Amino acid sequence: MPSDGYDCIIIGAGPGGLQAAIHLARYNRQVLLLDQGGGRTRHALHLENYLGLEITSGKELVETGIRQIKSFGVEFRREQVSSVQSDHGFTVSTAQGRYQAPYVVVSSGASENLPPIRRLNRFFSRSIFTCVDCDGYRTTGKQLVILGRSQAAVRLAVAMKQMFTPDITLVMPAGRLPDDQAELLAEDEIKFRRGEPEEFLGDPDLTGVKLRDGREIPCQVVMLSYGYRINDAFLAGLALERVAGGQKLATDHHCETSLKNLFALGALKPGNAQAIIAAGQGAMVGIEINQRLLEL
Numbered sequence: 001m002p003s004d005g006y007d008c009i010i011i012g013a014g015p016g017g018l019q020a021a022i023h024l025a026r027y028n029r030q031v032l033l034l035d036q037g038g039g040r041t042r043h044a045l046h047l048e049n050y051l052g053l054e055i056t057s058g059k060e061l062v063e064t065g066i067r068q069i070k071s072f073g074v075e076f077r078r079e080q081v082s083s084v085q086s087d088h089g090f091t092v093s094t095a096q097g098r099y100q101a102p103y104v105v106v107s108s109g110a111s112e113n114l115p116p117i118r119r120l121n122r123f124f125s126r127s128i129f130t131c132v133d134c135d136g137y138r139t140t141g142k143q144l145v146i147l148g149r150s151q152a153a154v155r156l157a158v159a160m161k162q163m164f165t166p167d168i169t170l171v172m173p174a175g176r177l178p179d180d181q182a183e184l185l186a187e188d189e190i191k192f193r194r195g196e197p198e199e200f201l202g203d204p205d206l207t208g209v210k211l212r213d214g215r216e217i218p219c220q221v222v223m224l225s226y227g228y229r230i231n232d233a234f235l236a237g238l239a240l241e242r243v244a245g246g247q248k249l250a251t252d253h254h255c256e257t258s259l260k261n262l263f264a265l266g267a268l269k270p271g272n273a274q275a276i277i278a279a280g281q282g283a284m285v286g287i288e289i290n291q292r293l294l295e296l
Helices: 015-025 058-071 132-139 151-163 179-187 275-295
Strands: 008-011 031-034 075-077 081-086 090-094 098-101 103-106 110-112 144-148 168-172 191-194 197-201 208-211 216-218 221-225 228-230 262-264
Touching: 008 015, 008 090, 008 098, 015 031, 015 058, 015 103, 015 275, 031 098, 058 075, 090 103, 103 275, 132 151, 132 221, 144 151, 144 208, 151 168, 151 179, 151 221, 262 275
Parallel strands: 008 031, 008 103, 031 075, 103 262, 144 168, 144 221, 168 191
Antiparallel strands: 081 090, 090 098, 110 228, 197 208, 208 216
16 A cells, blocks of 8 residues: 655655755655665765865765755655656555655666776776766876767767867777768877777776777776666656657756656756756755645
8 A cells, every 4th residue: 555645755866856855855845765776976986066065975975965854854765666657646666665745856867888898897987987077077188098889989089189188099899980080080189999898907097998809008097988878767657758869858947757747857857967967956846846835
């Protein structure tokens, strides 16, 4: 049987979900936050573009946020959501129970598409990065290798050259590079190698990338360009409008999806997905939901 209802259920303890919870709880609303653990923010070792924080880790940011929401009376449960149903409000199901509320905020984030390269975990988030907006600055003036499989990696290489470092090698799988892209790389003096990365080299610091054919490419930092997938499998039962080839949930200026009173934050919606942006979205959504509750 469903549990007693809440004013709002938040799925995911990312910066957006935590900030929405803080705002709603400070209006004395009944809020449940469900989180399965993990998430891209927790993996970030260096958050240094977040206003008011000189530098912190994603783990520290999230754990501080969880303490904050609890201090304001938010009910926090470490549970994985299996489905969300919409019928005169929402029913959110996990293995442990079913919970009801008139409003749902989804802040479940995304998962990186990480390549199967040996010793990736040794350097991940320290000298191997996935987000130019978050960590591009940390490649400034360093010997950089970019790994990817699509035209997006070419665009990334050109952008990194403009902003951060002149010493860039782009590595992509075997196959012909379109003439216009090859010319673009040559004009910007970006080195290009065909091959499949097999192993990251160095101990304790990253020193290079070894390819399957035995070639070694020296580097100090790596930027991965394999994309990510949003964590929204539990929304499969809802007919939600999508954009970006089905990869993102369509939202309006309130971050509301095509299903009324269901909101999506951060990586799940179009636009840049950074911790501080998601937190701002969470604040906005918390205020909006409270305004709607006042009109009930």
